[in-house]
Amino acid sequence: MINCVMMKEIFDICRFKALAWKYYRENMKTILIFLGVMVVVTFMVVCKFNPFRMEYTSLYTGSNYLDRYYGMFAKIFWGLLGFFLLFAASYSFADFMSGKKSFGALLLPASSFEKLLLAILNSTVVVFLLHVAVFYSVAHVACSYKYTGFKEADKIAVAESWSGFSYPVLTSGAEIVHPKVGNVFSVVDRFSESSAYTREVEDGTGVRKERTVYFTPFVVWNLLIMYWLYFVFVFMWGSITFRKRSALLTILVHGLFFLFLGWLVYRVGTVFWKIPREEAMLYGLYFYNTGELVPLSASWLLLLYIVPLTYVGIIWKKLKNKQV
């Protein structure tokens, strides 16, 4: 790669590409090990929880049972993603913290912004793409390994698992349909306009009411992204704040913060949204009305991006002021 001639101060695409290339080439071994771990863990989890039981796939959309347990596939996907993101984010600034690597990392002629951006991309986009690739590959492999050769079936019964929740099973002698690997992003459908989320709630006076909330797909996508960004940034903050055991310490510190956040939402909720006290929820995603259908305004939600962005700002500031 040739020299980058134009030395812009904060962001230079040529320099950023060089930074990224250097990072990947230098850490190739670690990345491959991480990838290997992802494959092994994903495979083990998938086999243990077996989301390929036909009942967990998206084929029988007409059946109540299957709809309800539809989310298992998605749950494994998102759960594993969270685990890997946590891991990656907690080590995102490990190089900068202290010791031999830190001098080179801090003195490398690239701007703090570029270094921050690379860390963010690695802990979000890259891990996400790797996870999607690994998960669906493993899913396809496990899928074809376990269930090839079966045919359409129509006999389903209900059984109960050790944790007390019931799930549909095949009766003996029935044949199962060739299972498909599901679509984990259909969680968006779940909360989209066409399928509102309805819950029955008791309001303290013995009267059962129905609360309905609509989320547009745009809203849901943003909430999803925002939530995950926040999650990742919290652990990235931990990576640049704590030298050792950053994940653990981050959780400890944020345990208190989450409580504070909950209290904040509660206060905000009770003051500005006139929500009955006993119904304000921790993550502020559910807003209740008195039976009318209220579409949640998307633009308001985008304000919540301030939270992850504030973290980015704090992380950037910390990186700029890092001393070793």
Add this chain to the structure above:
Amino acid sequence: MMIRMNQLDFSYRKKNVFSGLNLTLSEGHVYGLLGKNGAGKSTLLKLMCGLLFPERGEINVMGYLPSARKPAFLSELFFIPEEIYLPDLKMSAYAELLRPFYPRFDRQMLEEYMEEFEVSLDERMSRMSYGQRKKALICLGLACNTRLLVMDEPTNGLDIPSKSHFRCLIASVATKDRCIIISTHQVRDLDNLIDALVVVEESRILVNVTTDRITEKLVFKNLEEDESALFAEESVKGRWGVVVNENGEDSKLDMELFFNAVLQHPEKIRAIFGNDKVND
């Protein structure tokens, strides 16, 4: 003027390392930074590089504020710390990864230096011994052709022939527009390469002067039994010491002797050299 530090204050863990420190270093020199263990040599180097920030006072390096860490500044600086890190790659690959960041990187020079040091470009650096890795990093640092080169104990871990090669390399890169700062305990390793000395002790700079000026004002020679000296030591050769140069004698600078003299009689040394700054 390459580096200027003005009224610098710096503390580390409640211990005051520097207070009111002033220092000016110019290009075209190879500086030897001397000081006792714990005097703050490494700290001073890190302050120059922007790895540490002063609590009070200003630092100006090549016109930049080091703590701002601007890429333009960083590309003119190469720091070789005492504890080095090199990735698990071949140097030939690693050099290509670093090349885009240093505008004047010279691949040819890297190959020449590596050959001189007898370090292979195609061996994985994780498999090399400490000395080999150190040599490799020195070659890389020199090949980046930065205006400022800062090294913390570079000859530590180098075998005797390598120390000689190191001297050759430093001699070849010491040009008028470059500044090389070497913090060291092993002055003998760099004897004739250093042309200016900076002595740090007890949170301040005791002296900052060219070697020419030192030999102008001081004499290093065998002394009589009763001759008073700034510093002297008994040896088989007799009494070897340093005195004020009253007769314009020429002698070879003995850096260790000079260092001891500075530590023992800082006020006298200050009186002799005044506020000499190394200026062109």
Add this chain to the structure above:
Amino acid sequence: MEFKDTQAIYLQIVDWMCDNIVKEKWKSDERIPSVRELGILLEVNPNTVMRAYECLQNQHIIYNKRGLGFFVSEDASVRITERKRTEFIGQVLPEFFRQMKLLGISWEVIHCEFEKLNREEDS
């Protein structure tokens, strides 16, 4: 190159260069190594080497051709001998005489030893 403890480096370099000229390693009007080249060879800071070159230039033992480098003067050998003579008379002799006086050696003894040496060399 090994440098002695007793003499300033640049002077030792001057002596070494003069030796090279006298031994005809560097001939008249021949180009000598540049300041930088010599610095690398001797492992000495180029500034110090420069001082040596300046000293030799002042004594007209070498001269500088702009853009081409330093060259040995035509009459370098003569000048070197002159320089060494001056040094001998100015520095070695006074010390010699001082020792003579200190040890109480008379001029006759010196003359005697000198003759002895000549006879040994002739045979």
